[in-house]
Amino acid sequence: MPSYKLYYFHGRGRAEPARLMLAAAGLPYEDIRLEYEQWPEYKPKMPMGQAPVLEVDGTMICQSVAIARFVAKESGRAGKTNIEQAWADMMADGFVDMLNKMADYVWYEEDEARKAEKKKTFFDTTLPEFLGYFEKLLVANNGGGGFFVGDGLTHAEAFFLCLSDDIIAEKPNVLSPYPKLAALVERIKTYPGIKEWLAKRPQTPF
């Protein structure tokens, strides 16, 4: 079995989709959470000077989606055919687009007025539009009572859970107009491996 080391900070953030897929796969790994003071020492060792990074028997993979997809493949949870893999990838990309829009106002906008404006636009306009697409795409997979792709959990679900955690924290009833998505969140949370991880993972601000 390869050795896996996941480097990130004390938070869910960009590392959590990979952690969820590692949990679903039951793969043991070193969950390294760096203090900010340690970062200057580690940064030059990382392929693009960023975290998260997954080290697999000494090979370093950066970029959160690339990492999550790799980990998903390790347990056959990245889609079973080319087309399923493309579907899982496209769903994950859609969720990451939403996560990036949130990150834009949470982390990258300093002006308070602009921050509030961007947040309002996100919750009032952008997010509802895309949740509508996501609900429809879920339903397109056999009625939406299962998962986004094929008949099993993929990295699409990992990214969706991270997104829904963040949007529900802000607006608890945000998924009520989207019953299939709301039901899927519960199915992901009780998925073997993920359920245990959610119960024991550190509680962190991000």
Added chain:
Amino acid sequence: MPDYKLTYFNGKGTAELVRLVFAAGGIVYEDVRLQQDQWPELKPKTPMGQVPILEVEGTMLCQSNSIARYVAKLAGLAGKTPLDQARVDMIMDGMEDLGKKGHGVYWEKDEEKKAEKKKDYEETFLPQFYTCMNKLVGDSGHFVGNELTLADITFFNMTTLVGNYMKLPNVDEFSGLKKVMDHVTSNPGIAKWLKERPETPF
């Protein structure tokens, strides 16, 4: 009728990577270019209200990088092992970051802020990025393994697109990246496409 139908606007934009991969793989596809007035009718039929879309195997795929990866697999350009594929994916994502940041500068409305951001992007960010990416090129002159992959093609495409409105570092000063660019532009399928592709405003 080809098995693959790519739909986008009449430009390079986020579809060009897919077109380059089709070209490198020598795979025939329908290259549909929408007029602006055709878009409102198509939009609700697309998975996420966006283009490019790829119609294939009776379904509609969206998200340009996911489409590119799908086509790369058909063309044998996605990386040979899961770890190689992850390295290809990480290079792709890194290039996406470069493009997004450049985009952010381009679309900055405040003229003073824009000038500041552009200076930082061209004089600090890009040189650092090129230095970092140069280290990731193997002795073969490819980002991953010994053959052309989607990683090499993405580096070529994204830098070419960003170079239309930003001053790029001189790739001749980065021996690894220069080799990557040469490998991409000398690929027969890509070379042919670069000669034949339509001239478009974006």
